[in-house]
Amino acid sequence: NAGVTQTPKFRVLKTGQSMTLLCAQDMNHEYMYWYRQDPGMGLRLIHYSVGEGTTAKGEVPDGYNVSRLKKQNFLLGLESAAPSQTSVYFCASRRLAGVGSADTQYFGPGTRLTVL
Amino acid sequence: EDQVTQSPEALRLQEGESSSLNCSYTVSGLRGLFWYRQDPGKGPEFLFTLYSAGEEKEKERLKATLTKKESFLHITAPKPEDSATYLCAVQAGTSGSRLTFGEGTQLTVNP
Numbered sequence: 001n002a003g004v005t006q007t008p009k010f011r012v013l014k015t016g017q018s019m020t021l022l023c024a025q026d027m028n029h030e031y032m033y034w035y036r037q038d039p040g041m042g043l044r045l046i047h048y049s050v051g052e053g054t055t056a057k058g059e060v061p062d063g064y065n066v067s068r069l070k071k072q073n074f075l076l077g078l079e080s081a082a083p084s085q086t087s088v089y090f091c092a093s094r095r096l097a098g099v100g101s102a103d104t105q106y107f108g109p110g111t112r113l114t115v116l
Numbered sequence: 117e118d119q120v121t122q123s124p125e126a127l128r129l130q131e132g133e134s135s136s137l138n139c140s141y142t143v144s145g146l147r148g149l150f151w152y153r154q155d156p157g158k159g160p161e162f163l164f165t166l167y168s169a170g171e172e173k174e175k176e177r178l179k180a181t182l183t184k185k186e187s188f189l190h191i192t193a194p195k196p197e198d199s200a201t202y203l204c205a206v207q208a209g210t211s212g213s214r215l216t217f218g219e220g221t222q223l224t225v226n227p
Contacts, residue, residue, distance in 0.1 A: 031213050042219040050213060058214065090159050104150065105215060107159035
């Protein structure tokens with residue numbers, strides 16, 4: 001049981017290049033999330049998905065797109081990378097909680113992206 | 117708008133010197149408050165979930181408590197391996213499945 005895994009671990013891009021970050025989870029979780037973490041700003045939600053085939057915008061969605069074609073995978077795309085997208089990206093997943101209750105998000109190890 | 121503020125930003129302790137980290141929050145209808153530990157270069161690791169005021173949870177040298185306005189993470193007799201950044205997050209009733217995170221407290225425990 002690997003939990004949440006992310007590919008790649010590190011990447012350097014030039015401005016204007018595109019790339020896709022892959023998140024995979026083997027816990028059969030319904031919900032998946034993409035966050036970015038920057039010094040002094042904490043973790044901020046980019047996009048999330050409440051189930052296969054569905055996605056929604058988070059706090060900082062501009063410049064990113066996502067897809068959830070399979071329940072276990074959640075892809076984050078950068079169509080035209082900018083230096084402002086230099087960050088550490090984390091994926092998380094959680095199960096479907098009961099009505100009115102909260103449930104824990106489990107995080108992957110992160111992808112460190114540098115845009116030159 | 118949901119807000120989470122953690123203090124202090126950084127804390128240095130000597131091994132065995134107990135202390136507390138604070139997480140103050142403002143949310144519309146708290147569903148849950150979460151504590152995570154994050155080591156350098158790694159993803160956040162889940163520690164505790166607290167659901168209602170008065171609730172307490174313990175794990176080894178850590179104890180988390182919750183009031184209607186804040187949560188404390190008490191560290192008793194810390195060891196160097198407790199050095200990490202501790203993150204607090206809340207899920208509000210109006211936020212769907214989203215979490216709002218604080219910026220974290222960076223804890224260093226010196227031997």
